[in-house]
Amino acid sequence: MGQAGHRVxxxxxxxxxxxxIGADANMAAMxxxxxxxxxMEFRDIDRLSIKIGGQIKGYRAEDRFSRQEIALYDAFTQFALIAADEAVQQSGIEISEALSLEAGVILGTSGGGLQTVDDNYRTVFAEGKNRVHPFVVPRLMNNAAASHLSMVHGLRGPSFTVATACASSNHAMGQAFQMIRSGLSKVMLTGGAESMLCFGGIKAWEGLRVMSKDGCRPFSKNRNGMVQGEGAAVFVFEEYEHAKARGANILAEVIGFAMSSDAKDIVMPxxxxxxxAMQGALKSAGLSGDEVGYINAHGTGTAANDRTECAAVRDVFGAHADTLMISSTKSMHGHLIGGTGAVELLACIMALRDGVIAPTINYEEPDPACDLDVVPNEAREASVNVALTNAFAFGGLNAVLALRAI
Known part of the structure; x- marks a missing residue:
């Protein structure tokens, strides 16, 4: 059985x-x-061999923030604030003086203010200038987005940032879930944000030789690597009785979470x-494997990840793996690194609430090592009661959440 505690x-x-921009727009695209x-479009892109990414086009910070705010907010913080505003508004929650003490923020990010780092390294090392903006440190620190969310929304409870590479968002949301389940908090803003699409960010990833030059094709035999994306997703996690008492519209229930460490290799999964991690999430939720209808896969589009993940799904689900739907939305929005699990949680909510399974697009050729139902190329209507979302990070750090329709 799952652990006792408050429902989330x-x-x-x-x-x-x-x-x-907007959860509905993201789900409609999925x-x-x-x-x-x-x-991609940014300075010095001609010096890169990787020129594609899931870049947010047509976005202008000055359309949403004042000059003083832009001086404080790196792009990853801006994206987190935009997502959080939408989440709070949709939830209809009002943070009273008393509730503010039991409400907090846990966000995932891997690079933090990498745009700020890139710009200022250029200023100091390439341009030879000796002065930087006084807010460089508050802009680049990994906890900047979480701190600004706590200030904007008046949240005075547990607040911090998780940085576990590609699993950061799932770890953050798992911690928020546990805070509420254990009774430490009533409300948490949680999710993740990332904006690594700049010259230094892409140049660093080029060195790993895991990036595709032409597209993200998870589970397809002709895949040739991952593609980076950027953005944020933020959710209001709330204690069930508290949400019910105020008549909140409930999107889904979070019922389990688990983490594991490979303790093996810094890059190979x-x-x-x-x-x-998947078995732990099932145990935490008190589920048997055959109750799961959909898994949002980590599905990066590298041979190492895709084959390892499919083999792990077979290990955990046995014969049920043949009827389980599994898809990777990274094929559409790219890999948001520390923010990726948060955006992918939207696909789980869509499956549970709307009965629509997001597809794995760009699927061109079956891979015998990935012989699962990867919902190729087109979304599917299906009734799903339980979903898992996987995140497996460099460094061998894994985090899996379980959700149920409500």
């Missing part, structure tokens, strides 16, 4: 990614199988570590 529900969601990956 999601009462608000907000998002911004290459698929659009439903339509629309690809947000395209040629482990089948055992991934399997233990």
């Amino acid at each position: 529900v999601i009462t608000g969601q907000g998002a911004v990614s290459a698929l659009g 439903r339509d199988g629309r690809c947000g990956i395209a040629e 482990s089948q055992n570590g991934a399997a233990r």
